[in-house]
Amino acid sequence: MAKYLAKRIFYLILTLFIVITVTFFLMKLLPGTPLTNQAKLSKSQIALIYEQYGLNKPVWQQYLLYLAGAVKGNFGTSFQFSDQPVSYLISSRIGPSLQIGLQAMVVGVIIGIIIGAFGAMKQNTWVDSTTTVVSILGISIPSFVLAVLLQYYLGLKAGWFPIAEWGGFIYTVLPTLALGAQPLAESARFVRTEMVDVLSSDYIELAKAKGLSKTGVIFHHALRNSLIPLITIVGPLAVNIMTGSMVVENIFSIPGIGEQFVKSVLTNDYPTIMGLTIVYSFMLCVVLLFTDILYGIVDPRIRLTGKAN
Amino acid sequence: MADTVKLPEDSFKPISADDRAALDSEKIAAPSLTFAQDAWRRLKKNKGAWASLIILAIIFLMAFGSIFVSPHNPNAVNPSYANLPSKIPGININGFNGTLVQAGQRIDAYKQAGASNVHYIMGTDYLGRDLFSRVLYGTRVSLIIALVATLFDLTIGVAYGMFSGWKGGRIDTFMQRVIEIILSIPNLVVIVLLILILKPGMLSIIIAIALTSWTNMARLVRAQTLELKEQEFILAARTLGERPLKIAFKHLLPNLSSVIIINTMFTIPNAIFFEATLSYIGIGISSPQASLGTLLNDGQKNFQFLPYQMWWPALVLSIIMLAFNLLGDGLRDAFDPRTKE
Numbered sequence: 001m002a003k004y005l006a007k008r009i010f011y012l013i014l015t016l017f018i019v020i021t022v023t024f025f026l027m028k029l030l031p032g033t034p035l036t037n038q039a040k041l042s043k044s045q046i047a048l049i050y051e052q053y054g055l056n057k058p059v060w061q062q063y064l065l066y067l068a069g070a071v072k073g074n075f076g077t078s079f080q081f082s083d084q085p086v087s088y089l090i091s092s093r094i095g096p097s098l099q100i101g102l103q104a105m106v107v108g109v110i111i112g113i114i115i116g117a118f119g120a121m122k123q124n125t126w127v128d129s130t131t132t133v134v135s136i137l138g139i140s141i142p143s144f145v146l147a148v149l150l151q152y153y154l155g156l157k158a159g160w161f162p163i164a165e166w167g168g169f170i171y172t173v174l175p176t177l178a179l180g181a182q183p184l185a186e187s188a189r190f191v192r193t194e195m196v197d198v199l200s201s202d203y204i205e206l207a208k209a210k211g212l213s214k215t216g217v218i219f220h221h222a223l224r225n226s227l228i229p230l231i232t233i234v235g236p237l238a239v240n241i242m243t244g245s246m247v248v249e250n251i252f253s254i255p256g257i258g259e260q261f262v263k264s265v266l267t268n269d270y271p272t273i274m275g276l277t278i279v280y281s282f283m284l285c286v287v288l289l290f291t292d293i294l295y296g297i298v299d300p301r302i303r304l305t306g307k308a309n
Numbered sequence: 310m311a312d313t314v315k316l317p318e319d320s321f322k323p324i325s326a327d328d329r330a331a332l333d334s335e336k337i338a339a340p341s342l343t344f345a346q347d348a349w350r351r352l353k354k355n356k357g358a359w360a361s362l363i364i365l366a367i368i369f370l371m372a373f374g375s376i377f378v379s380p381h382n383p384n385a386v387n388p389s390y391a392n393l394p395s396k397i398p399g400i401n402i403n404g405f406n407g408t409l410v411q412a413g414q415r416i417d418a419y420k421q422a423g424a425s426n427v428h429y430i431m432g433t434d435y436l437g438r439d440l441f442s443r444v445l446y447g448t449r450v451s452l453i454i455a456l457v458a459t460l461f462d463l464t465i466g467v468a469y470g471m472f473s474g475w476k477g478g479r480i481d482t483f484m485q486r487v488i489e490i491i492l493s494i495p496n497l498v499v500i501v502l503l504i505l506i507l508k509p510g511m512l513s514i515i516i517a518i519a520l521t522s523w524t525n526m527a528r529l530v531r532a533q534t535l536e537l538k539e540q541e542f543i544l545a546a547r548t549l550g551e552r553p554l555k556i557a558f559k560h561l562l563p564n565l566s567s568v569i570i571i572n573t574m575f576t577i578p579n580a581i582f583f584e585a586t587l588s589y590i591g592i593g594i595s596s597p598q599a600s601l602g603t604l605l606n607d608g609q610k611n612f613q614f615l616p617y618q619m620w621w622p623a624l625v626l627s628i629i630m631l632a633f634n635l636l637g638d639g640l641r642d643a644f645d646p647r648t649k650e
Contacts, residue, residue, distance in 0.1 A: 015490045029506055140631035142582055144589055145623045148609050156613065243497040247586055262590050265501055277502065281494040288493065 001296070008292065012285045019281045020070050020274075024063055027270045053077060075275030080267045086275040090257060094279070096166055097249065097256035101241045103176040108183030109237070113230070115184070116191030117223055123196060131192055138185025143244035147178035147251045164253045175252045179244050183237045190233055194226035231295045238287045242280060348567070351643040358639020361632035368629060372449040380430070381439035383446040384597050388437050393418050395432040395440070395617055409615075431621045434607060440618065444625055447599040451629075454515050454600070455580035461519030462526055462576050467569060469523065470530025471557055475538060481531070488524045496521045500583060501592065509592050518580050526572050533568050537561060567644035574637030578630045585626060601626045 041049075050056045053076075054065060069076065075086035112135075119131030151174060155163035161173050198204065199222055207217045245258035253259070257276055264272040324332075342350065352358055375383075394409045396419060408415050419428070431440040473484040491499075500517040507513030537543060538561075546556050581601070587593035588602025596603070601622050608619030 011486070011489070015493050018490055019494055023502065026502055026506060136631060136634055140578075140634055141623075141627050142585060142630070144586065145605065145619075145627065148612060148619065149623075152612055152616075239495050242495045243586070246497065247589060250590070261498075261501075265505065265590075265592060268505075273502070273505075277494065277498050280498050284495060285493045 004296070005293065008289055012289055015285055016278065016282060017067075020067060020278055021063075023274045023277045024066055027274055028059060030268075030270060070278060075278070076271040078264075078269055078272050080264065080269040080272065086271050089260065089272060090275055090279055093255055093257050093260050095256075096172075096254050097245055097258055100172055100175045100179060100249075100254065100256065101238075101245060103172060104179035104241055105183055105234075105237060107176060108180035109187045109230070109234075111180075112184040112187030113191050113223075113227065116188040117195055117218070117226070119188070119192040120195035120199060120222075120226075121218065123199075128192075131188055135185040135189040135192075138181045139189075141181070143178050143182060144247040144251060146181055147175070147248045150174045150178055151251060164251075166254050171252075171254075175248050175254060178248050178251075179241050182240045182244065186233060186237060186240075187230060190230055191226055194229055195222055198222050198226050228295070228299050231291050231298065234291045235284070235288045238284060242284070348640075348643040352639055355639040355642060357635045358643070361635040361639070364628065365632045365636065368448065368625075368632075369452065372445055372452055375442065375445040375449065379442045379445065381442045383438060383442040383599065386436045386438060387433070390422055390427070390429075390433050390437040391435055392611075392615055392618075393422060393429055393433045393437075394615070395430060395621075396428040397430055398428050432615075432617050434618060435611065440604075440621055443599050443604060444601075444622055447601045447604045447622065448625055448629070450511065450594060450598060450600040451581050451584055451602070451626075454511065454518070454584045455577045457515045458518040458522065458580045459573055459576050461515070462523045462580075463569065463573065465519070466523035466526025467530050467562075467565070470527035471534050471561060471565070473527065474531040474534030475553065475557070475561075477535070485528075485531070488527060491521070491524055497583065497586065500587065504587065504592055509595060511594060511598070514584055514587060514593055518583050522576055522579060522583075526569070526576065529568050529572055530565055533565055534561060537564055567640075571637060571641045571644060574633055574640055578633040581626070581629060581633075601629075 047056065054062060057065070066076065073087050075090070078084045078086050078089055081089070115131050115134060119128045122128055151163050155161050155174055162171050163174075165171060204217060204221055207221050212220075242258070245256065246262055247258075248254075249256045249259040250262055257279065260272065261276045261280075263269075264276065352362075395405055397405045400406060403415065408417050410416075429439050429441060431444060434440055434443065469484065473481045499521045500514075503517035503520060504513050507516060543556065543560055546560055551559075584593060584600060585602035585605065588600050589606045591606070594600040594603050604622035605619060605626065608615075608622055612619045
């Protein structure tokens, strides 16, 4: 296990290194300068500004400096907000994004498990069809459409929740719902398929034959075994939530990193874009590593095959 | 007792045509079906998938047919007819009869604008452009982007997957690491970076989506190739000295087709979704071109007062996504009957 962990962490670092390198050189390829009114500036002024941001050095030096800074969590200074370090911009905004993302993930997956399990238990009845309809709709309706509809009908018309801004828990409800629909649908579908498989297996028959109560069979035998593979879709779901958050945070004007990313893209704030790209892939790498380790702990068969390889 | 079996003489006569016909009439086997025919039969039995196929065909026909026949010019600006609600002749339900609530009263917007002799099925937008024509136009753009991106995805993904699986060993490990690295950055982030470099526009969206979405296909194709290459028919082809390229096209590709087709059905809605997201954020298709994403973005601005401007594109987008998802599910069941309970 320790060896496996070390290998995975080595790959995580390698991945991040490649991500940093590629984004750095991609950004160097981008057109445009960080100067807002270049025409009004004299040559010496431009040279001064370039020196301040370290843009006068050769590219390879800039790259090494950036790499050294990135290791310490320093991603340079934002072009959009002068004197604002990117790391501060990100760290002050990551809280809301993490909160909404985690809430959406937890709420979505838990409700998805419940719906999916019910669908599998009452297979081929109206409960099952409702499950299928809910999961297909959840996958098909883009989160930003859902966000606008929720904002209008639950926020503005019904007045139950604030329509935008960031404050207490009540402000997180609508964004969580909008982002949670996809994990809900995906996990409901996944759990249903898994559970239908498990319910028709021999050990469930045995448990039933031994006279266990129906709830005992469902909770102790069926649900547990259907939930293990669910860990594998947590990574893709995290990607979904990150993607969705960029738009949903904009709709609800939440001061998160998704909103900042879009803003930086629209204002050509390259250091912030780079910093956020690295943070996004770091978060995703950690989620993937975490789920892989968890999967190995929960399902002993994985560990065995790992050794065989 | 001699050890011989006496067979009647007439057993050795050829059977007559009448006898043969009699034998055939005894046969109770169904006509033998090819794999594709069998899958098609199962697909037709799946109501959801079948309906999706028909709906998609209609949407494709309308979207691409609107190049030749469009109810109105999708780009013709007509300010005096701006923000008219939808009016479908013959239907008198509020919301579809050209009336809208203004200052607490339901008024006929068409009469007010002096547009009594025209009707717009989905209404008009803030510049008086026919929303129905815009939606058709936008759907076309979205579909073109999705299809071209998927075509790239098919070629890159399938080739990468087959090569990786076929070669195996170190090359395979290395190629899989590359995929893992690509997968560890959220797709949308990569797409946004690529679009920034390529400058926003239809072509760069296609390239960006194509360059990022092939990983899933490559993984699936690789897994299947690893399984297939151990089988006897591939061994036979290799023993006979067939070139690898020919094995790939003649033996591997037909056996991979179901995996490829199914995955394509999930790649297309993904591409549509990415395009809509990008245009919605404001770095995708730009005006006067339209896609479902830009239409949603335009409609969302006026959602409080003119909700139909967002409902229509949202509806069309959701229906397309829904249909592709259902069709993909149906195809999966049709190609692999084992997954069906």
